[in-house]
Amino acid sequence: MDWREHITADPAVCHGKPCIKGTRIMVSVVLDNLAAGLDQREIIRSYPTLTPESIQAAIAYAADHSSHEMPA
Numbered sequence: 001m002d003w004r005e006h007i008t009a010d011p012a013v014c015h016g017k018p019c020i021k022g023t024r025i026m027v028s029v030v031l032d033n034l035a036a037g038l039d040q041r042e043i044i045r046s047y048p049t050l051t052p053e054s055i056q057a058a059i060a061y062a063a064d065h066s067s068h069e070m071p072a
Contacts, residue, residue, distance in 0.1 A: 001053075001056055001057060003057040003058070003061040003064065006020060006021055006053060006054045006057035006058075007020060007021065007027060007057055007058070007061050008021045014026055018061060020049075020050060020054045020057070022049070023050070025049065025050060027062070029047075030050070030055055030058040031059075031062055043055060
């Protein structure tokens with residue numbers, strides 16, 4: 001999956017934080033919900049503009065960015 005098809009960062013939207021394209025739903029919100037134990041159906045129920053693909057893109061985005069070294 002190419003997360004770039006589903007995620008964008010625009011300085012004029014949510015202070016430039018990565019968001020699901022066409023929404024103001026930040027990737028961090030999706031990931032926080034997943035970390036809290038919600039499944040895709042529950043997240044989509046809360047955020048109906050999301051799709052299973054956009055949730056998967058948020059996971060792929062996090063996986064891609066987690067491979068960078070953490071600052072000491």
